[in-house]
Amino acid sequence: MLNIDELKFDEKGLIPAIVKDAVSGRVLTLAYMNKESLQISMEKGLTCFWSRSRQELWLKGETSGNYQHIVSITADCDKDALLVSVEPDGPACHTGTFSCFENPVWQSEDLHDFSMQSLMDLIKGRKEEKKEGSYTTYLFEKGLDKILKKVGEESTEVIIAAKAEDKAETIYEISDLAYHVLVLMVEAGISLEDIHRELASRHVIDHKVKQEKMTK
DSSP: OOOGGGSOOOTTSOEEEEEEETTTOOEEEEEEEOHHHHHHHHHHTBOEEEETTTTEEEETTTTTSOOEEEEEEEEOTTSSOEEEEEEESSOSSTTSOSOSOOOOOOOOSSOOOOOHHHHHHHHHHHHHHOOTTOHHHHHHHHOHHHHHHHHHHHHHHHHHHHHTTOHHHHHHHHHHHHHHHHHHHHHHTOOHHHHHHHHHHHHHHHHHHHHHHHHO
16 A cells, blocks of 8 residues: 555645546546545545635535545556545536536547446436337336346346357357346346445455454
């Protein structure tokens, strides 16, 4: 672990902090920290920045309630910038949007951003807007039994492909299964954050069990 004194603050005593969502990986905001706000952030486990406009410390969420719970803080190779991974309680931007980065400037016609969260958002949109001709909308219209049937079918396909040791086909079938599981999650009102927290809690438990075995 780096010591704070090893970080390179600029001539104003500041260091840029890129804040990202720990689950989706989406960039939430770019802010600045000084040594004091960084220390507060680590002590509280909540992001605290230095407001350049107000010239004062700024604990994110203190007024809005949209706290950012810190998962990790990592310095770049030059030690003059920070990447802060958080679990946010609400929007990161003062405008009320999830991220401060919501204004497209340019988009490639061939390459596209992808994340599980973006796919989840698309699936939610199909449930809410019921786009005609959409397979996802069709699943929601047919209801829970149809969705569960598809999850079962795709699970079987994964098993068959894996048993045949066909890597490409297994990847294809796991992707189909993942998609249908996401549809089920939307139908059941389960978020990616819910799964993230559950898996994270199991990781802690598993770590503790391993530690206990090692000490016996």
